[in-house]
Amino acid sequence: DQQVKQNSPSLSVQEGRISILNCDYTNSMFDYFLWYKKYPAEGPTFLISISSIKDKNEDGRFTVFLNKSAKHLSLHIVPSQPGDSAVYFCAASASEGVGGNTPLVFGKGTRLSVIA
Amino acid sequence: DAGVIQSPRHEVTEMGQEVTLRCKPISGHNSLFWYRQTMMRGLELLIYFNNNVPIDDSGMPEDRFSAKMPNASFSTLKIQPSEPRDSAVYFCASSLADLESETQYFGPGTRLLVL
Numbered sequence: 001d002q003q004v005k006q007n008s009p010s011l012s013v014q015e016g017r018i019s020i021l022n023c024d025y026t027n028s029m030f031d032y033f034l035w036y037k038k039y040p041a042e043g044p045t046f047l048i049s050i051s052s053i054k055d056k057n058e059d060g061r062f063t064v065f066l067n068k069s070a071k072h073l074s075l076h077i078v079p080s081q082p083g084d085s086a087v088y089f090c091a092a093s094a095s096e097g098v099g100g101n102t103p104l105v106f107g108k109g110t111r112l113s114v115i116a
Numbered sequence: 117d118a119g120v121i122q123s124p125r126h127e128v129t130e131m132g133q134e135v136t137l138r139c140k141p142i143s144g145h146n147s148l149f150w151y152r153q154t155m156m157r158g159l160e161l162l163i164y165f166n167n168n169v170p171i172d173d174s175g176m177p178e179d180r181f182s183a184k185m186p187n188a189s190f191s192t193l194k195i196q197p198s199e200p201r202d203s204a205v206y207f208c209a210s211s212l213a214d215l216e217s218e219t220q221y222f223g224p225g226t227r228l229l230v231l
Contacts (some may be wrong), residue, residue, distance in 0.1 A: 032218050041227075092220055
């Protein structure tokens with residue numbers, strides 16, 4: 001049973017346009033969400049995160065939106081660049097508070113191709 | 117900072133052999149995670165430690181898998197005996213638990229092939 005779902009395995013976008021990657025989750029205990037970017041033969045690289053007390057977090061070209069009632073989050077990249085081509089993973093955790101971190105539950109990833 | 121360091125980067129072994137994967141977390145981090153990535157199951161947690169203490173090993177597939185964290189700067193994941201279905205990429209990640217963030221930082225992974 002997948003608790004974090006990325007229903008689009010791949011996405012192609014033209015350079016300069018907006019890329020929107022979607023993620024749905026089922027566990028209402030999740031309160032921290034992250035996006036990771038992964039290039040071949042490398043480990044996932046942290047991109048941006050959002051706490052459940054917020055509905056939007058922005059960092060340069062990257063914005064994450066959280067809709068708790070729909071249990072949905074999305075990552076917007078604008079403008080998209082060829083270097084953004086990678087696999088993007090959505091991840092979630094249910095924090096236990098200060099004193100220890102809890103594991104991340106990952107979606108299966110979306111492969112983004114930005115075409116020049 | 118050097119980031120999370122994993123060794124070896126690649127490992128090819130024969131079925132039945134013992135495999136040991138190593139991880140050095142980011143200095144100062146107090147949580148360490150071992151994940152495995154396969155085509156079928158994606159990224160899944162194997163085990164994690166907080167302050168060097170194993171917290172949850174329910175993701176460890178079988179008794180053939182074991183993990184240790186003897187100190188804050190080193191962890192091992194051992195597979196004995198290894199089987200072809202263990203072939204995957206194994207990632208180690210570390211984090212610092214605080215009020216602001218639970219971000220985990222990943223190493224480059226160890227690509228394991230069991231023949």
